[in-house]
Amino acid sequence: MPNIASVLRDEIIRLTRKEFRQQMEPLRKQLLVxxxxxxxxxxxxxxxxxxxxALAKGTRKSGQVESAPTTPTTRKRFSAGGLRKLREKFGLSREAFAPLLxxxxxxxxxxxxxxxxxxxxIIEKIAILRGMSKRQVLAVLDQHSSPPTKSTKRTPTKNGQKPPKKTGKPAKKKAMSGKSSDAAATA
Structure with missing residues (x-):
């Protein structure tokens, strides 16, 4: 007759393995996925x-930087001669044209x-300017120009000397060197 302890031990091992397989099967499937x-x-x-x-090699060969994916796919063209012609079309100097850009x-x-x-x-701004007329550009320039401010520059007087600065104190009168005012009047 078989030993009851060994039969009991074998049955416990079999049931434990069965339970272990049932618990592990979903985990194995999840692991495979x-x-x-x-x-x-x-x-x-x-x-x-x-x-x-490949892009890095391509940009080194062409010498141009690829545009970011967030930029529009249509690329605007730029030529130096076209910029000069556009500026001349509006009749503007470089100093007047620069603030537009x-x-x-x-x-x-x-x-x-x-x-x-x-x-x-800036190329986008140039493209916008290409579609504008001379009047429109001048109107934009007028809108952006600041109102004239009071000049702090002093203008010279008749004899070429600058007028004295206004300080709030009365100006000192210069005495003639070596002569009194009476002597100067008689001479």
Missing amino acids: QRKTITSLKSDIDKLQRGIK GASAQTVYNWEQQGTRPRPE
Whole structure:
């Protein structure tokens, strides 16, 4: 007759394994799904890294920086001669044209001489100006020009001397060197 203790022990082991398999089966399925997801993500990362390397090599060869994905897909063209012709069409000097673009006159000169290239935001502004008439541009310039301020520059007098600064104190009169006012009147 079999030993009851060994039979009981074997039955406990069998039931424990059965219960363990029931608990582990959903976890195994979940683990397989996660492994597949991780594998697909790794392949996506590899593809993206290869794409970045290819773009980096492409930009080095062409010497141009690719535009960010948030910028519009239609790219505006820029030419130095076109900028100069646009400025001349409006009859504006570089100093008067520069505020329309938010740049300095020297920067506009550099763009016209092909020394530098404007940023994409400036190229957008140039494209907007291309669609405007001379009257519209002058109206924009009038709107942005500040009202004339009082000049602090002193104008010279008849004899070429600058007038004295106004300080709130009465001005001192200069005495003639070596002569009294009576002697000067008789002479």
